[in-house]
Structures are given as structure tokens and as C-alpha cells.
Amino acid sequence: PSDSSDDEYSDSSDEEWLPENTRNIGDTDDEGDADSQDAESQDDEGQDDEGQDADGGQHDEGAEENVHMVPAQRNVHKGHTCTQPQPIDFFRYLFPLDLIDVIVHNTNMYALQKGKENLAVTSEEMQIFLGINMVMGYIRYPRTRMYWSSEEGLRLGIIADAMSVNRYEQILRHLHFVDNYTHQPANTDRLFKLAPVLNTLQKTFLMAANPEEFQSIDEQIIPFKGQLSIKQYIPKKPKPWGVKVWVRAGSSGYMYKFEIYQGSAIRGQSSSLGMAGDVVMRLCDDIKHKNHKVFFDNFFCSIPLLEALKDLGIYGTGTCRTNRLKGASQKLKSEKQLKKEGRGACSVVSTNSNITVTRWLDSSVIHMASTCAGQSPEDTAQRWLKKEQAKISVQRPYSVALYNQHMGGVDLVDQCVAMYPHRRRNKRWYIRVFFHFLDVTVVNAWRLYLMSGLEKMNLLIFKASVARRPSGAPPPAKCRAVTKVPSEVRFSAGNHWPELTQVKNANRCHNAACTRKTKYICMQCHVALCPGCFANFHNIESDT
Template identity: 35%
Template sequence: MDDDFQPITTTSFYGRKIFSTLQEAADAIESHEDEADVIVLPPEPDVLTDQEEFDDDNIMESHIPNDVPGYIEVNFGNTDEWSDSDDEPLSIFVSKRPRAEERNPVWEKIEPVYVFSRDTENGANDRLEKVKESLRGYNPVQIFEKLFDDNVFQLMIEQSIIYSRQKNNHDFFATMEEMKIFIGILLLSGYHKLPQQRMYWSLDEDLGVKIVSGSISRNRFLEIKRYLHFADNDKINKNDKMFKLRPLMDILNKNFRQWGFFHKSLSVDEAMVKYFGHHSAKQFIRGKPVRFGFKDWMLCSSTGYCYAFDTYCGKNSEKKGQSLGLGADVVISLLEHLDNPADHIVYFDNFFTTLRLMNQLTAKGIRATGTIRENRQKNCNIQSSKMMDKEERGTYDYRFNCENNLLIVKWKDNSVCSMASNHDFIEPLNYVKRWSRAKKEITTVQQPLVFQNYNAGMGGVDLNDQATNTYRISIRGKKWWWCLFTHMVNVTMTNSWKLHQICASPEEKISLLDFTRYVARYYLRLNNKTRKTNRPCQVPGAVRYDNVGHFPEKIEKQLRCSVCHLRIRWRCKKCIVTLCVERECFEKYHT
């Protein structure tokens, strides 16, 4: 064989050899007793070319190319020799210390025994009585202003003036009365919807709203809306995506809790605020009634009164130092103002529930119950959902962890549902009615007590969201925070109505619509004067040009002609428009 095609053989400490042909490699493997690993290496880059290295007309057997494109590396299992090279890091020779195994909780099928007493204390009921006593006899406006108080209106005035100066308008000022009228118009738009906001000041009898046009001019309303602000743009907090609304959110959250927590059952859930613009905090949730918008975390009572809320701005904006997960951190954050945990029970769904959260709430002395996903039931030997789904409806299984005082219950209804609680029990069993497809009749199904209590205590956020969106403000704005601001106004109105339902006697209780109308009309009447206008009456063309029944009529007071603008005492009897008779204005107007 030619010298250029001699096999290359290289040997190292670990029995590595390199060959250029398969035959050489096979002979070496057969002559070696140890096992071998074969690796085909690519050719060297400096000899790799697209041009043939020999003459096509003079092909000799010795010049036949190799049967592999590069080289063949054979590694034999010779580990008797050890390399003394200093290039190897010492860390690879040190055996890693095994990680200490986490202590798995022990789950047993026993009756739960908690550190909490079975019944909560009466502190919530005592605070509820104080709320009734303090608000007894209050009308809807007075209750609304207990939550949307003068501090809110003053914030709107001060920050709006600052923003107008930043926009080089040094003539803008606003009063408390004008801001209340502004809020009144927004509330009115919730139950009196028109396609465009300017139509509230229209002179057409089928569009205009006299109480609106009589309270404030259209241009003044638009000017207030243009400069409305709640935070100083010169003091931007780059770490807070909601800095534009943070002062307003803080005031409202404080006002909502000014009497403390006066309900026993509390629930944590999310609410969506519809928004289709561009913002980094906008969320998309598939399958929800509101798919696009901002997500609000809310803490509400079982009746729908909101105690705390916050807008979700992304994982990066959450508080540092908490490692319980997004849902658990939200629950801990909303409950940080809960001053008497023994008086309340908190409910939440499987988005929030984890075993670590339940342990944390137990350590804080907070009773909690929540549905839990099966992949979060760590090492719990309870019957799997797949197996329980084969059982008949009403079947349940449970396990209790004595160390962490935690109960997990699975119950099959239409589907299998899991519940975790640090205070609730299974018995006495409740019985609910369900439709049986097999028997074609209504049957009775047993239900553990923890599920009955969860259904009674959960759902407060949904009740609040339902009432808030019933008469949602319809006037729209171009700023990204406008939908959140109007949502806060609606939530405040819902909370005010909930307070009125608590404090009013049965004869004085009114619906949410009547409550909203009461507040809106009160604000719009603060400056309700008959406004004079020089604009001509807008007569529909079908009436103006029908040539039927248009006769001049003399009036006592001189008014300006709608065509030549001279002062006259004549008008069209049908159109009610001032027109000259001598100067042919009457004819020009109707033709």
C-alpha cells in the first residue's frame, strides 16, 4: 500500500487507537480481549476538498479511496492505568454527597383532629353590627361617599391640574362639584347607554339627556376627561406597571377595609377587566367570557363585598422573597391585612391551592379550604381520580396528615373533585339531588360536609363581578388605564350597594339600578340649571322639506333669524324655528 494511505495508529492511556480502514479496526478488535467502542471520525478540514486527488484514467488498486470518509477510533476498556495529568479537575474524582431526602408527610385514613376549634369566633358578627349601627339611616349618596370619599376627588383634582400644566395648559382648573358631576355622568352611562358620548348633549329629542346637558357643558366634560389623572408623570415608578392608578387603588383598598373584615366567609379569585389595546399587563385566558383584558385578584366576602383587589402585572413584578408560587403569593398578599384570623374562613380554587400554602396559612392561624389539583397532592396515598371515576356517584375517600393538620377529600359528583382543608370535616354528610341518566329520575347523592361549606363560602368574587358588570360604565376613553378606572368606580358602587343592603330596613332596600340612579341624579343636580344655547333647533329633513303645514307665527319676544340672524318676531309654526318673512328667509329655509 502506498505511503499516503498507510493506516494511522495512535495509542493513549485509555487504549484509544485510530485507524483509516475498517479492516484494520476489525483486526485490532479481534486481537483484543476487552470490549471496545467504535467511533467514526470526520476527515481533517485541511485535507477536505471537492477535487479528486488521483487521475481517473490511471486508477490502481493501491489508490482506491478509504472505505470511510475520515478515521475510525477504537476505545478499549483498559482502566488499569490512571492519568496523572493536572488538567483534570479534582472535583470529578470526588464523589458527590447525596442530597438529603425531604421528609414525606404521612397520610392516614383517620378522623381529622385539628389545632383549630371547630367553630370560629364571633368577632366578624360583632364588627358587622358596628357597621349596621354606624351606617343606619344613611342614604345611597352618603354610603357611596364613605368609600369614594373626598380624598379620591381631591386626588383627581390635584393630579389633573398637574397633568394639565405638564401639557402646557396653565388655565385648567377643576372644582369638587365638577368632579362629582363628571362621576355622575359616568354612572348614568352605565344604565343609559348611547352609541357616542357626545349624544348625551344632543338637541334631538330621541338622543339628548337634559339632566346631563343641564349640569355641565359638553366641552367642559371632554376637557376634564382629557386631563384626568391620578399620579404625577414626573414621579414614575418603573417597577410598577400600574403606577398611573396606584394612588387611587391604595385609597379605595383602604376605604373598603375601614370597618375591618365583617364577614365570616371570604373568597379569593380572579376577575377580568375587558381591554383590547396594547399593554404588557394584558392577559389572554382561553375559554373565559372575557378573554382579553387585565386580570384583577380580588378578596371578597361570600355575599360579594370586595375587601381588597390588585391588578396582575406579571410574574416579574411580584414581591421578591416569596417562593410559594404565583397563586399562593396572591393569597398571602391579599390576606396580609386580616387582623383577626380566628374570625374568618378563606376559600379559593385549585389555581391557588398548594400544600405549602395550606401549611403557611395554618402557621398564621388562618382557616382555609380550597379545591386542589391531583398533581399537587404530594405523596398522598388517596384513591386516584381515574379509579374513583369508575365508582358510583357519591363515593368519597379521604386522608389526613396529623403533622400538618391537613385533610384531603375526594368526592365523585359529575366528575371527581379534590378538596384540601386545614379546619373542616367530612361528617355529618349532606345529601344533594342529582339527575340520574341511567334511572331517568332525580336521585339523592351523599356529599361530605367540606364540599357543602365550600359551595356556600366560595363565589363571592363572581357575585361582585356580576353586579359590577350589570351597569358597567359605557363611556370609553383612549388611555390604557381608562377601563381600570371605570371598573374601580363600578366596584365601589357595588360595594356601596352591598353596604346599603346590610344597613337598610326591608322597606328601604332598593335594587342596584335604583341605587345607581340615586347617586347619579344627585350629582347631576348639583349644578342643574337651564342652559341657553344659540344653536338652531335641529329639524329633521323629512319634516323641514315636506311642504306641509309650514305657516309663519308671530311671537312676543324678539329672536334672531336662523338664516339672516336679524332680530325678528316670526317663526315657523311647525318647525319652531325663528325665520324672517319679509326677506324670504322663510322660503329659503324650507326649500
Template identity: 30%
Template sequence: MNSLVQDDGFEYLANEEQYQSWITPFDQPIGYLGEKELSNANSPLDFLSLFLSDEFWNLLVIETNRYAHQFLASHQLQPHSRFHQWSDVTVSEMKAFFSLHLSMGLVEKSELEDYWAEYWPTATPGFGKVMSRNRFEMILSFLHFTNNEEYVDRGQPGYDRLFKIRPIINLVIPRFSAVYGPSKQLSLDEMTIAFKGKSTLKMYNPNKPDKYGYKVFVLSEAKSGYVLQWSMYTGQNRPNGDFGATHLVVRELMAPYTGKGHEVYMDSYYTSPAIADELANNDSGLCGTVSSNRKGMPKGLTREQLPLSKGDDPVFMRKGKLLACAWHDTKRLTMLSTLHSNTCVRKRIRTKHTDSGYREINRPVCVDDYNSFMGGVDTADQRMKTYLFPHRSRKWYNRIFNGILSVSMVNAHIIYCRCTAAPHKPLKVFVQDVISALLEGFSRKESNKGRKSSSLGDMPQRLTERHFMCQADGKPDCVVCSDRTHPKGRRQTKYMCRQCGVGLCVVPCNERYHTLKHYKKCHLDG
């Protein structure tokens, strides 16, 4: 190491140093850790059950029924309220409810009731065969995860802002790290659970695709995106001390993986010399972008002290295990790493400013690795939102529950791909298999049946074929709006459907006859 000038304990590096990594070689098992359930894990539902166990389903049934009885006992219902028909939900019915819940992420419609609509071009008759719309909406209204009678008021000892969803968090989230051993490289970032309703936990971030929602700190496997740790930001006061809130977040998320030779990649929101030193002392590496004005960073790498232009060579400084780097490519970048030396790699990248369309740059190895391993949380976020339950809810905790359910589904698919021989089912087929498995052994209760939904095979030909209007011979009655049983109820028309051979008014009866199963319009309705 050829040192030049010292700056706050950091030394400039002039020549390429021969740097020996201090991290213990990573020899941890990668993939499934061998829980007892693995011997029976054959289907997609078996892998999802690693997180959504029998205890999970029993909790949903007990708390949903409890909340329904509490609500019915404390409210005076309207005479025509659907809640008069409430009957306690069972485990098999709850699984059927969530099979429809997951199906709505595969077939997105604008309104919840559209899944039970009979308009034939967009009909989804399978929903009505599983559960009536009234029953689905009743379960959704009473869906609950905790006993309201145990709520502790704000300001009292034991108050919890996540009280409504805490049992699900405590039951599901620890299973993520318990059943899976990650590879060496980890990624730490944040997710946003989109929500625009009223909630004191909701935040606004204009730089995110979902600008309004809940902030969740996530630690994931860098390559696969498997979520290992999940911690929701509640805005509560952090303990006083020398460390900032983000330092404590990294410490909390990395606690199960320190001392095992892991490498964690993070952005400038979390990276600091203090957390890098702490992880290094616990045999864990760190690499990430960092603000040059962070406490403990050398002043010589700030913009004022070190102006850099595009194409300039990177500047490195070292302090013990810490390596700081300043580099300007498309924009100014400052890196902090305990994993790398000051070596660079020659990269050929695209540009519009040369005749060949390419230019060569010296990219620091720490930047190259950061680009390779930083996107784990973004990968998980993208996959979980592909088939997320699409409909809004006024209840803030339902949205968080949907997020946890989606993360569980993505994690189950990753373990399935690790534990089964190729070719693997894509996530969409995996979700479809889970839906089918949840419906096994369930039959819709006759007492809960509403009007039968029609399948496409039952649709009359007038709803499925192409039709053209033509001028009729004479003036036949319109089959939609004409009704001779009422005085002055007869309606004649000059037009008819060529294919169906019936008289029809051009507007609106033609459209009504060819789109509605029950098309007849009473004369008294106009």
C-alpha cells in the same frame, strides 16, 4: 381515626372520624366597624363617601387641572380645537361630571355623543341640562390622577407600572377593609377588568367572559360579595424563595384577617398544602379545590394511583390539620381543607338517567361548603358590571379607575343594606340617588353652554305623533327640500302627510320631517 396506609405523611381514613375543629371560635363584629362618618351616614352618597372622600375629589380636581395646563403649554392647538375653551374644573363640576359618568351606566348608548343627540325617541335631555358635550369630553380628555412630572423611568429605582393610577389605589382600596368587618367565611378569587387597548399589563385568558384585560386578585366576604382586599397583577418579579407567586398573593390578601378565626375558600390556582399549613398556624382555615400534582399532596389521590368512577364513595386522607379528598361526581375533583372531617351528606340531585329524574349521592361536607362560600368574588364582579361605565377608552388607567369606582359603589350599597332598616333600595335606585346627590348645588356655567338640548315636552307634534302619507290634491311644494329663494330650487310632490297637511317627498323628506327638529334642507345641499 382509623388509619390504613401512610402516603407522604398522609393517612387514609376508613371510618368517619370524630374531628374537633381547632379554630378559635369566631367572635369578631360583623358589619360596619363604627367609624366617625357613620353617625352622619343617612343618604346613599354618605355611604359612598366612606370610600370617595373629600380628599378623593380634591385629588381629581388638582391633577386634572395640572395635566390640562401641562398639555396646553406643550402642544400647539389647531385653530378650531375645543381645548381653547378650557377653564379649570371645580369640585362641584367634577361631581357633576361623575354624575353623568354614572348615568351612562344606567342608560347605555353606543357612542358618547349619543347622550347629547336630539333624536326624540332616544333623547336624554338631562345630560345637556347638566353639562355640554364639549365640556364633558374636555374633562374626560384631561382626567388625571397623578403628576406626570414625578414619573420614574423604567429600570430606575422607584419605577411603578401603576404610576398613573397609584394615588387612587392608595387612597380608596385601604378604605374597603378599614370601614367594614366581614363575617367568618371569605372568598378569594380573581376579577378581570376588560380592556383591549395597548397595555403591557393586559393579559389573555380564554376561560373568562372578558378574555382580554387586567387581572385583579380579590378577597371578599363570601355571602355578600363585599370586596375587602384588591390587588392588581403587574407581572413584576416576586421575591425568590420556597413559595410560589400564588402563595404570596394569598399571604398578602389574608394578612389583615389571619389570627381571627376566619375561613377562606379558593380554587385550585391558589390552594396548596404550604399555604394551608401557614394559615392554619395563624388560626385561619382554608378550603378549596387543588391539583392532585401540587407539591406536598399525597400521590395516592392522583388519577393514576386512584381511578374513580361516577358514583364511587369519596376517598379521604389526613396529615395533621390537612384533609385531602378525592371524589368523582360529574368530573374528578380533589379538595384540600383544614376545616372539615371525612363526613358526607346525602344529596338528592337531578338526572336524566332515572325514571324519577333524581339520584342520590354522598357528597363530602367540604365540597358542600365550598359550593356555598366560593362565589363571593363572582357575586361582586356580577354586581359591579351591571351598571359599569360602558364606553371604551384608549387610556388604560381610565379603565382601572372605572373598575375601582364600580367596586366602591357596590361596597357602599352593601354597607347601606347592613346599616339601614329594611326595605332596602336595590342597587339601581341606590346609584340614582347618588347621581342626584352629586348634582345638588351645581349649576351649569353659561360660558360652557353650547346649543340647548330640547326636552320631550318641547318637541313639535310632527316628531311625536303617528303619521301616514297620502296622495295630495295637486302638486304642493315639499316643505323639506323646496326653496323658492334659489333658482331652480322649487320641488313639487304628489304626496302629503295626512296628519300634518304638508307636502312631502316620500324619500327621504318624509323621514327627515318627522324625525329631525331642524328638518329644512337647503337646495344647495342637494
């Protein structure tokens, strides 16, 4: 349900709306690419519109170029000189080693507070731990312990050889990002358990790339069904339960800024723009007066919001609900008139401040409000008619084509994250949110890699490259020594008697037919052996 009140947007206004018959709003933007899909018809519910990733588009003179910072060429690992940046460099640029050190410190601190004094996680171990979780995203087993299975067909060497399963579970059990004892009761921030991670990623995402000219704002959901005060239910999402995140992303699919929704009690009093309008203003506070174009759906869009963005030098475009059109609704052609003219008919009005509202008839009526695009130049879109079983060409306003071309940035981020997600269940919500943003960091690092002009690489290969050597050269695997008793000792006559040892932990019985553990050993063979297994173990016929 929407937190913003539509009553804030009056349907009456003293603003003079003029029919768009003498204006040419689109003259300055006459090179828009019309190859993307059209906007879906929307009613008063907040259904998201999906766009497509496109390389084309216009460029205003004042907008910043899409220049992405590339990690400098340097010695990536000790003793290893790299001639060009590697995938791990792009990841470390967004997820720096300083952040890993903070996680290591707080994890060890939490383990100490819980009585685990000998956890002693190191920075290299934590990087290997993160790499293991990345591998689990694109090689999925039903249960976590299967990666360390003794069955040859199940055991995954890249994980099992890097870290033991007990060590992995110890780190996961004590993984922490802040010291709980530093939390003040007066602190109302519900995200304090993730504050160092979220703050660092917010800075590195913005620093790593100059903002693209075309960007979109939409909501994202982090799936979680456990107990959590900020959990939301959005029925039209594939995963309806979870943590809601407001996201600003470029049309390329790079996430620039995000804000986790903490509920109405935390945000305080909303401005005259409403809750949704305030979200847009906060997400756009770093791109003022740079001629950027921002797109959003009808959950956010309103005429006052477009005016506020224009005062900051930001051009806005979005689908708009009928009760937010102020006085434009009376000036536009009615729905009956548009239906008489046929599919593709539209009506446009604008103000002296160059805010244009377009009412367009597709399968149903939609409203598009914009400060940078209007009706012309029109193009045609293909539509499929079920009754006639044929395609028809429909006239489409320029504002709709521009919206469809650049609105899908956040959806593109969701699509990339959903390809190889970390979906291991965990009752602690902050662990789930952390691994989600770890996946987002990998996607953002991949986007930077592609935009740097290096050799093309798909997301799976990129993520595998980052996960393979998260800490440089991993330490050699610690394999358990297996004692094999020579046949001449095992089957010879002698002192084969059980002896009880004083070891702290029992060892696995060496009899192949036994799966138990014991503290008894054979006095002559010096291997762990249950007293009841002596006859079978020392029988030469049982060995064959």
C-alpha cells in the same frame, strides 16, 4: 397560563397521611348550610368554581362579627338635614372628597401642561362628571353625544342639563390622577398613573367594614384590548383580554382587598409557596389569628399554602390538583375503586396537623383540601342524569358543601359590576381601570347600605340615587338663549340687508331650511342669517 410551577409541589412526602375513619373533622362545624350548588368537577386546568351568596353558615368563637360601619347621621348637604344616612353618604365614605380634590388638582395640572390653561375644573364639576358616567352605565346609548342630542326622543335631561357635551369631553380628555413629571425612571410600578386612587380605595374598603368570617380569593378581569404591557389573556373568561386583578371578597359580595397583577418581572423572586401562594398570603395579611375561613380554587391551593395559612390562624379550603397533594395521593382510594362504589363515593385522609384531603367522585373525580372541614357531616345533592332523564341523590362531603356555599364572593362582585358597567371605549388603559373601580365602589357602597339595616334598595335604584346628586344640589342648567324675531319685524318692509360682523365664532343660521353657520346678520332682524337665505327667511309663505 399559570405563573406558578407545579414542580414546586412534590408528590412524595414524609408526612404521614392517615385514613379518615376515626376522625370527625366536621364535628366543630356541624351547622353548615347545604342548600347551595355543588362544586363542579375539575381537572388539572384552573377552571373557576362558582358558589352562591348565602346568609347561613357557622360562626367560630374567635372570628370577628360581620359588623359594618355606617356613616354617621349628619347634614349631608348644605342647608339639608338628613335623619338617616343616604346612598350618597355610603359612596362618599368609600370615595372621599379628598380623593376628588386630588383628581381635580392633577386634571387641571395635566391640562396646563398640554396648553389648556382655562380648563379650571372644580370639585363640584368633577362630582357631576362622575355622576354622568354612572348614569351612562345603566342608560346606554350607542354613542356618547346622543345624550345631548337635539332630538327630543334621544336627549337625556339628567345628563344634558347638568353639563354641556363640550365640557364633558374636555374633562374626559384631560382626566388625570398623578403629575406625570413627578414619575422617577427608577420607579418600576406600572400602576403609578393610578396610585392615589388605588391606595385610597384599598384603605377605605378595609376601614369601612370588619372582615366577614367566610371569604374567598379569585381572579377578576378588567376588559381592555388596547396596547398595555400588563394586559393578560385568559381564554375561559367572558372577556378574555384585559387587566387581571387578584381579589379577596366576603361571601356577601363585598370586596375587601385587591391587587392588580403587573407581571412576573415586577413581583420578583417567589417564595417556596409559588406565585399563586404568595398572592394568597399578601391578600390575607390583615386577617391573621382571627379564625377566618378563606376559600380558593385549584390555581392557588396547595398543601404548603394550607400549612402556612394555619400558622397564621387562618383556615383554608380549596380544590387541589393531583400533583399538589404530596403523599396523600397514594393513601387515598384510586379512581377505579371510587367508580366501582358509584357516584358520590369518597375517600378521606388527614395528617396529625389536621389537614384533610377528600377525593370525591361526582361526574369526575375532584380533590378538596382543607384545614377546617372533612367528610362529615355528609349531606345529599341532586344530580340530573341525561340517559335516565331523572334526578338522583348523591352523597356529598361536608368540605365540598362548605366550599360551594362560600366560594362565590368574587363572582358575586363581578356579577353586580357587570349589571350596569361603564363600557365607554378609551385608548388610555388607566381611564378604563379607574371607571371599573368606580363601579366596584358603588357596589361596595350598596353592600354597606344593605348591611346597615336601612330600607332595602336594589342596586339600580341605589346607583341612580348616587348619580342623581353627586355634588349636592346641581347648578341650574345653562340653556342657550334662542332669539325669535317678531313677525311684524321679520316680514315688514325695511332695511333687510346682510351685514358682516366681527364675531370670533359663527352662529347658526336662523333659516329653518339651513343647517350652516354664518357671521352675517340681518341689519333689521339682528339674527344670524346666510346671505343666500334672506329671501326664504323673509318670505311669509315659507313660514307657513
